[in-house]
Amino acid sequence: MDRDVFLARVGRAAMTGLLPTSPEVSASLPELEPADLVGLFRDSLQKVDGVAHGPVSGHGAPVVVSGIASGHGCSTFMAWDDLPAPGVAAELTAEGLERVDHDIEESSRLQHQLGYVPLSLGVTGALAGLADSGSLVLSHGPGRPRMASLVPEVHVALLRVADLDRTLSMWAHNHPGAAAETANLVMVTGPSRTGDIEQQLNLGVHGPRHLHVVLVS
Amino acid sequence: MPEPVTFLGRATALVGTHEASAIEMGARTLLKKRDRAAAEFPVMEEMRDRARAIRLHALSNLDRLLGHFADRAEEAGVNVHFAADAEEASATVARILEETGSRLVVKSKSMVSEEIELNEHLEASEIEVVETDLGEFIVQLAGDTPSHIIAPVLHMMRQDVGRLFEEKLGVAYTEDPTELNQIAREHLREKFLQADAGISGVNIAVAETGSVILVTNEGNGRLTTTAPRVHIALMGMERIVSRWEDAAVVLEVLARSATGQRLSVYTNVVTGPRREGEPDGPEQVHVVVIDNGRSEVLAGGTAEILACIRCGACLNACPVFRSVGGHAYGTVYSGPVGSVVTPGLHGMEPWWELPYASTLCGACEEVCPVRIQIPSMLLQLRAQAAEGGRLPGWLEKGMSRYTQTAVSPKKWARAKRWASLLSAPISSKGWIRHLPGPGRGWTDSRDLPRPAKESFTDWWRSNRGS
Ligand code: SF4
Numbered sequence: 271m272d273r274d275v276f277l278a279r280v281g282r283a284a285m286t287g288l289l290p291t292s293p294e295v296s297a298s299l300p301e302l303e304p305a306d307l308v309g310l311f312r313d314s315l316q317k318v319d320g321v322a323h324g325p326v327s328g329h330g331a332p333v334v335v336s337g338i339a340s341g342h343g344c345s346t347f348m349a350w351d352d353l354p355a356p357g358v359a360a361e362l363t364a365e366g367l368e369r370v371d372h373d374i375e376e377s378s379r380l381q382h383q384l385g386y387v388p389l390s391l392g393v394t395g396a397l398a399g400l401a402d403s404g405s406l407v408l409s410h411g412p413g414r415p416r417m418a419s420l421v422p423e424v425h426v427a428l429l430r431v432a433d434l435d436r437t438l439s440m441w442a443h444n445h446p447g448a449a450a451e452t453a454n455l456v457m458v459t460g461p462s463r464t465g466d467i468e469q470q471l472n473l474g475v476h477g478p479r480h481l482h483v484v485l486v487s
Numbered sequence: 488m489p490e491p492v493t494f495l496g497r498a499t500a501l502v503g504t505h506e507a508s509a510i511e512m513g514a515r516t517l518l519k520k521r522d523r524a525a526a527e528f529p530v531m532e533e534m535r536d537r538a539r540a541i542r543l544h545a546l547s548n549l550d551r552l553l554g555h556f557a558d559r560a561e562e563a564g565v566n567v568h569f570a571a572d573a574e575e576a577s578a579t580v581a582r583i584l585e586e587t588g589s590r591l592v593v594k595s596k597s598m599v600s601e602e603i604e605l606n607e608h609l610e611a612s613e614i615e616v617v618e619t620d621l622g623e624f625i626v627q628l629a630g631d632t633p634s635h636i637i638a639p640v641l642h643m644m645r646q647d648v649g650r651l652f653e654e655k656l657g658v659a660y661t662e663d664p665t666e667l668n669q670i671a672r673e674h675l676r677e678k679f680l681q682a683d684a685g686i687s688g689v690n691i692a693v694a695e696t697g698s699v700i701l702v703t704n705e706g707n708g709r710l711t712t713t714a715p716r717v718h719i720a721l722m723g724m725e726r727i728v729s730r731w732e733d734a735a736v737v738l739e740v741l742a743r744s745a746t747g748q749r750l751s752v753y754t755n756v757v758t759g760p761r762r763e764g765e766p767d768g769p770e771q772v773h774v775v776v777i778d779n780g781r782s783e784v785l786a787g788g789t790a791e792i793l794a795c796i797r798c799g800a801c802l803n804a805c806p807v808f809r810s811v812g813g814h815a816y817g818t819v820y821s822g823p824v825g826s827v828v829t830p831g832l833h834g835m836e837p838w839w840e841l842p843y844a845s846t847l848c849g850a851c852e853e854v855c856p857v858r859i860q861i862p863s864m865l866l867q868l869r870a871q872a873a874e875g876g877r878l879p880g881w882l883e884k885g886m887s888r889y890t891q892t893a894v895s896p897k898k899w900a901r902a903k904r905w906a907s908l909l910s911a912p913i914s915s916k917g918w919i920r921h922l923p924g925p926g927r928g929w930t931d932s933r934d935l936p937r938p939a940k941e942s943f944t945d946w947w948r949s950n951r952g953s
Contacts (some may be wrong), residue, residue, distance in 0.1 A: 276571065277554055280785070282782075287785045420706060421710075441735070442734070449693055449696045452762075453760065457753070466638065467643075477752070
């Protein structure tokens with residue numbers, strides 16, 4: 271249907287409809303008692319079956335990541351190019367993990383994606399962390415593939431302590447342009463889960479089964 | 488268009504079954520989680536007020552917001568399509584699939600796709616459509632329909648799933664949910680990575696940025712919108728807010744109300760196809776904005792129901808839903824929200840009975856994150872049905888007091904006051920068993936306002952068939 275015709279019909283309907291009146295959306299969000307964001311983030315992440323590490327210094331981060339990788343017996347990994355701590359990919363390669371390249375040529379899209387099936391580890395940064403829910407905010411773009419936090423069995427994210435905020439609504443309020451700055455912004459709250467069969471919790475249904483967050487001070 | 492059914496007929500067949508008890512159990516668990524999540528969030532009530540204001544504001548400016556959304560989305564490289572009805576929406580999807588040469592399509596859970604019966608429409612073509620939400624995948628394999636808007640296989644036991652996988656996927660029988668989950672993961676992973684196109688719904692769109700937001704816990708929504716070359720998002724036209732921060736408020740109350748989570752595992756914000764230099768993501772993004780009866784609802788007395796964010800809490804809280812499950816309602820939208828939405832979208836005539844499928848106990852409104860006044864809309868619809876000479880047979884039998892009261896909002900309000908209806912001990916568990924005969928007049932019992940001191944049995948004796 272033509273857009274203008276469609277919208278004109280909607281406009282007429284909105285004018286005749288009997289919607290209850292409602293106050294304007296106020297400029298500020300309801301306030302929460304202040305809290306220690308690092309402690310709160312750790313607790314919240316644990317509640318959603320994720321594991322928090324650190325805070326560690328940037329130099330300490332590569333060892334922590336490779337420790338997690340060997341703990342899960344990972345043999346292949348994909349990593350974002352610009353991580354908040356240097357040397358992570360080099361450390362993993364030195365430990366014998368094979369790095370899977372993440373650039374997809376349009377002509378070889380299918381082959382490339384099928385190659386992701388045995389991927390065991392994905393390492394990403396994070397634009398922000400949300401302490402109240404234990405969430406990571408991932409902003410995808412050049413050098414920051416979406417697949418890295420999606421297809422592996424294990425996802426490790428490096429998060430700067432300074433990038434912690436309280437709730438999604440507060441973060442969005444402080445970053446009103448965030449949604450449009452990238453083609454794909456994702457909030458990740460714990461490992462992939464389902465309760466579809468008899469409400470029984472199961473992790474790793476389509477996405478990663480394990481989520482580790484390394485806090486970097 | 489779903490097939491009209493008599494609610495009572497279906498409900499009667501379901502009461503006391505294995506399916507109904509599975510629903511009862513599942514819905515109670517979900518409600519408990521919701522209550523806990525609401526209680527632990529110190530600003531839950533303020534956030535609900537805010538979410539309500541945001542949604543009502545969006546509805547009263549819907550044409551403007553949709554226009555903005557389309558402009559911004561197109562700037563980001565999205566193809567925006569407008570579909571007046573189910574037929575046009577399905578045809579639009581079919582055309583996009585054909586133009587992009589898509590053969591294998593993965594789908595993440597989308598209620599509007601069920602509403603427009605997209606799968607049935609596409610079946611006629613050579614295209615293979617695979618549902619990827621674990622629950623929806625099971626429903627598709629079984630040739631069944633979902634029984635709950637957020638938990639599609641709430642009606643099935645693990646043994647049912649085990650037998651189904653054994654039969655349809657050729658795997659050894661297991662009833663261990665972890666193993667069943669693993670079987671589905673492997674089967675579907677191959678499909679994801681080979682699919683030409685992904686079809687998703689839209690939980691909420693943002694006018695100011697042209698973004699569509701999808702939430703899932705499993706990650707199938709992200710895979711659907713990342714792996715294939717083409718992403719098609721189906722969006723009920725009311726699923727929109729002005730700003731990104733408004734969407735964030737809605738997402739917080741949605742997750743808490745649906746499953747008691749603080750946020751769903753994956754909140755996926757898509758603003759156009761993959762950009763210059765990006766390593767992955769779809770080459771094309773299409774958004775199909777669907778009316779299919781919504782503008783008529785918006786123009787009428789039940790417009791407020793369009794503020795719904797599909798959390799499913801009202802289903803879990805509803806004693807009628809919990810006793811019979813989603814299949815009794817005959818369409819994709821079940822429970823209290825469905826009893827208002829379905830007659831609105833598909834017409835009063837075949838669906839006039841649904842507004843009676845309620846005890847008007849008020850539990851739905853109490854848990855609704857956007858505080859939709861469902862009971863008063865049900866009353867309004869009943870009045871409309873009664874004006875059209877429509878009264879369920881099970882009510883006509885001597886229910887004069889009821890009909891006079893229940894169809895007039897004013898009288899109802901008075902009745903509510905003196906009958907202390909809301910505080911009446913509506914024992915939700917097993918209430919149906921207290922009735923004489925499972926099929927006869929079960930709904931009316933709970934429908935009637937009754938004086939606080941009168942026992943239900945006394946009331947029943949003095950009113951039934953008098
Ligand atoms: S009507 Fe309210 S409680 Fe029911 S599904 Fe919609 S938002 Fe949730």
